Amino acid sequence: MKKKWWQRAVVYQVYPRSFQDSNGDGVGDLRGVLQRLPYIKKLGVDVIWLNPIYKSPDKDNGYDISDYRSIQPKFGDMKVFDQLLAEMHRLGMKIVMDLVVNHTSDQHEWFKQSRLSRDNPYRNFYIWRDGKNGHAPNNWGSYFGGSTWEYDKKTEQYYLHLFAKGQPDLNWENPAVREQVWKLMRFWLNKGVDGFRMDVINFLSKAAGLPDAPNPENSEYANVEPMVADGLKLNDYLHEMNEKVLSHYDVMSVGEMPSSTPKDALQYTGLDAHELNMVFQFDHVTLALNDDPRLGKWNDQPIKLVDLKKALSKWQVALDGKGWNSLYWNNHDRARAVSRFGNDSPQYRELSAKMLATTLHMMQGTPYIYQGEELGMTNAYFNRLEEYKDIESIEAYHQIVDHEKIVDHDTMMRYLAMESRDNARTPMQWDDSINAGFTTGKPWLKLNKNYHEINAKAELKDQQSVFYYYQKLINLRHQSDLIVYGNYVELNPDDNEVFAYKREYQGQVLLVISNFTSKQISRHFEVPTTKSRLIANYDDDQGDRLRPYETKVYAY
Structure with missing residues (x-):
């Protein structure tokens, strides 16, 4: 490597x-x-x-x-x-x-020009379509609730917005759009900026012809992700971005990629892919979804450790030696990690x-601390809706409680308290x-x-x-090269209380053991007497006995 x-x-x-x-x-x-x-x-x-x-x-x-x-x-x-x-x-x-180049604001000069007339030079900077039978062009549902389409009376067409209606999607099939993006990237890199985190970058290539999305739940709006994530032309766009811009600077690039698989990520971030350095994958932060798909991420159910381990280990193994992981528990779009994955009571x-920090930072990849x-x-x-500012949370409340009446007010307030981005x-x-x-x-x-x-x-x-x-x-x-480059070996994947794994590099071994419960439990791991305890959250070491939320790392 x-x-x-x-x-x-x-x-x-x-x-x-x-x-x-x-x-x-x-x-x-x-x-x-x-x-x-x-x-x-x-x-x-x-x-x-x-x-x-x-x-x-x-x-x-x-x-x-x-x-x-x-x-x-x-x-x-x-x-x-x-x-x-x-x-x-x-x-x-x-x-x-x-x-942020999947979309702009509707106040951006490009969009202001685009909506003036159908033949404006900037019209094709965005995705405009005629309606269908008096309705939106297709059944796609926005991430913030409602349709992805907004009708414009002046030009009598709809424009696409995967998020808020004030966030029209750019048309990446237009070479002029891509050239404008390369120019703005160079503007910041020439200032001395050291890289980019790319917002929903795997949404740039939409399904050809923008057809209806599958809608097995027969809900008002269908899940748009299968139609916009990891589209056929995404590799072309990212390769062009690298060729025209990124390869000319010694910088770091990370793409936010909802729903991408390790196989997808290797196409974009493989060490020989010539596209991006790493991706933010979502598998571990979108666990414990409700049984009702209409609720999406909104829930307050505890996450099963075996599911969390599976999600993280899958990426560690798949990218080892071939690509590079980004490691994170939370960010501006995720609730606080200690409340979601740990125990935020004063005692624990x-x-x-x-x-949680130890479990993540000992893995292979670049750690992100929010x-x-x-x-x-x-x-x-x-505990009051008025206290929330996040557009996603507010729109979701009105869609789920007022419009679709899937859950009542008290239930949705519990879900917001656990999952809202405002946390x-x-x-x-x-x-x-x-x-x-x-x-x-x-x-x-x-x-x-x-x-x-x-x-x-x-x-x-x-x-x-x-x-x-x-x-x-x-x-x-x-x-430590062992912590940075060592390969990953999962231990006891079916253990729903302890997350344990090894890292191995040039004859050195790291053993990471984390108790994800508030209970005192026992686990035995074969460790040579020559071991050293690298870091731990308890002062003493009681061997096989693991105290509540105990974590320890051995090197040998």
Whole structure:
């Protein structure tokens, strides 16, 4: 395997609007990120992934971009961004930007031109179609509820939007669209940006002719994913992107790819594929779906460990030596890991946060840490619909409760409390002062009420904190070829209480053992007496006896 800098790297994801507000308007900004760079540096990460900071009407918190070359005014301006970029590089950290090019905002100049007339030069930048029998062109359902089609009275056609109606999809079959994307990528790379995280990048190639999707549930709108994910021309688009842009820079590229399989990923990220470096796969974060497919991700059921192990191990084995994994528990689109996969009670929160971190960071791939994860931040568990800001959550509530009446209000509120994206977006908890040190104004989103107990100031004073545990995991990865490159061997896949696996590299072995329960249990693993305990979340080692959420790693 040819070794690359991004294989040894650890990435820290910053969601700017919730990270640090520097001017008291209640919204995090770039100067806030600049102020907190010493904190991120102390953690020890190599790369900061910055969520969208481009000009946007904010229909979907910045994922609806109206100008790819301008900074959202509430975040700052290009001068501040250049300062931030320079300071990151001075501190020895790299920066990865979000690339959102499946769709734009409906306020983007391209779309404004596109909707003026059917013969406008920009009309073909988007996907416009005639209706069918007085209805939308097909039965596709949007990820945010309702149809993927929006009727435009002026030109008497529909435009496609897989997400909000303010996010029209670009037409990637048009070479002029692709050339514009290459230009904007070069704009940022020439500034010194070190790579891109590519939003829903496997949705660029839609099914030829845009036919109806299969609809076995006979629901009002069909699941659109089979018609838009991993389309026939996706490889061509990604290869062209690499050839025209990425191959000319020493940068990191990661594609967000819902529903992609390891076989798909090897086409896009294989070490000889000449497309992307790695993908974000969704198998482990979309487990425990409801029996009713109309509910999609909305549920509050605990995840079965055997299913979680199967999902993660499948990717570890399939990509070993052929491609590269991205490793993550949560991000801006996922509820807090310690609440979903661990135990966020006061008794077990720290133990289970460390256990989850160990289980993930000892795998092969590039780990991603989402802001606050290194503190063991938890779900917010809002109990009123008005407290939610996330468009996906609000639209889902109205679709499922008001429109389709699948579940009642109380049930859906439980589902939101467990799965809403707002759980990840509550402001960063810096200290126990008013608004957790995030802002002197009114926060754009309500804070998690537990910030008095869980915050960075308290953790930095405690050498046994979740923060310092993450710091140690990062240092271990930087020092060990075994952790970075070793192959993966799953142990006891049918064990629903313990996640155990080995890593092997040039005669060295790593044994990782994690108890995913609040019970005291026993498991025996053959380990030579010459072993050393590399890291653990309990001070002592009781051998075969595993205490609640205990994790330990042996090297030999």
